[in-house]
Amino acid sequence: MALHGGALRLNLLFNSRSLYKLTSLAGVRPLSEHASAKPATFKPSDTTADHLIYTQEHFALKESLRKLIDQEINPYVDKWEAERTFPAHKIFKILGNAGFLGVSKPVEFGGLGLDFSYSVAVAEELGNIRCGGIPMAIGVQSDMATPALARFGSDQLKKEFLLPSILGDKVACLGVSEVGAGSDVSSIMTKAVRKGDEYVINGGKMWTTNGTQADWMCLLANTSDGPPHKNKSLICLPMNLPGVHIARKIDKMGMWSSDTAEVFFDDVHVPCKNVIGQEGLGFTYQMLQFQEERLWAVANVLTTMDSIIQETIGYTRQRKIFKQPVLYHQTVHFRLAELQTEVELLRSLLYRATAMYIKGNDVTKLASMAKLKAGRLARELSDSCLQFWGGMGYTSDVLVSRFYRDSRLISIGAGADEVMLGIICKYMDTLPKK
């Protein structure tokens, strides 16, 4: 009788159990260090009663999502990394069916109407995916391309674009950055010129995650001449309109399984009713959703950092140099202790910011601090752990080298470190006066 996907998880069960019988108490890792092998160690879970922001439902959510990841995503990650893309429609449909794409979105449009702490729980659990590209792609779908639409879009627009995105029927992407404008969002050049009851769009977007597979784009464009913070609008742009060209899939250092596109717009006609909310307020809407985007990214990388530390411990425990495990050398276990300490500190900041945010506070300063720290800590952590893995760490077969490449993006994308520092200084009132 053929074993289907569901039995795969139970097969892993039998493999790890029977392998355990052959290993000693000292914890020799029975499984290969292959990047897609399931880790044999598990960090103990926090008890539900004492957690700062999570309830039993959060933990139930995480457990269910974990099963989905173990069955539908992780077994294929190596393949998708090699192919430089993943089947977005298929995976988003599976996630959408289970309710994970619309956690904080309105119930009338297929969402669950839960608060942001549930989105953070989802982001954390997605960190168990054995690459950075797929969580990033999911994050764009659930928390980057859709929040403004959910909050400010018309009902008709929400029905056409938000509902199918939450259900996983339509793949979304975000069109903000351009070749000539990344950190400096206000200097984007893409223009949407009004002609009757249509806009004609010319220009292009860069670094578009999901761009080669997306059904629609949440596009930021200049819709009038005026002050750069007041002349932009967010437009729901179907990607199959004539004039939309996917120029190329960008070949990147990491995040290989996530397809990143450069897109051109050549006289693309889109109805005026596709503008989200008010014309001219696009820049403001975009800024509003950054707090969530940043906390999401932090939550996601924390879980992966824990896994990298655990896998490094596992590897260095059985790898011997100078007649004893690498782990026994003080520089190694002390450094891992330092890194774990920093991970826990960042986690505390995340939960604090989340708790305040769901109570209605503005957490821009804390979110920016957390994002800044996440990018930098990921670089330090991947660098130190890679060193401890030695030659093996330099190969493509292990998770630590993939993490090294993938996590480097955190200091650059979704708000570069320097932008975060600028925001923090603004709150600290230390910027030069004009």
Next chain:
Amino acid sequence: MSGRVLVGVKRVIDYAVKIRVKPDHTGVVTDGVKHSMNPFCEIAVEEAVKLKEKKLIKEVVAVSCGPQQSQETIRTALAMGADRGIHVEVSGKDYDSLGPLQVSKILAALAKKEEAQLIILGKQAIDDDCNQTGQMTAALLDWPQGTFASEVSLEAEKIKVVREIDGGLETIKINTPAVLTADLRLNTPRYATLPNIMKAKKKKIANVKPADLGVDLTSRLEVLRVDEPPQREAGVKVETVEDLVAKLKDTGKI
């Protein structure tokens, strides 16, 4: 057949955790260790929920025996589609010595109290690997049993069960009420969707004490000692078949 199905769900150490023996050798470390629903119990819940979706049974009741945390396991069953739960409170020393005999007495008592027509359990738990509870429960109730089920179909007042046995597959037909135990290939358990997880919050879990059911929890077994398996030693290579036979004779293996 319409009616009520009782599904037993056990909270066990998660299958991916590396088990460690306690320093005093009285058992394994459970504090702070990740626990989840026994994988075979998940399959049992899935089968029960499927029967309800096919409208072959009316109500699925998830039962768990254990301390406060067992309620989490019941909630998972509720999130998968069970209608309500029963938490039989067993903690402390009673929980340490809780085994198939005690659980099957509890399940038998509950089955009578709830007027259940079907009990579905996992074939065994991954912590003790006993593979006894289903069989004992059936014996106590004097009900037929379909164990190691890889396929279950309800036909009028009987149940057809395809069982996975050493020789292959065995198909039997048994009367209801009956006890079934689920094997690996019976089905693929569904993900608890987020909407169902939130709905499960509103479903009821009743609290019951074993004494209320007239069950005596005294164990007939005493755990003397728990040790980890012996360390795997290096193998030995031999050149010829004669050498192999000689070595096997030397070490008393043949």
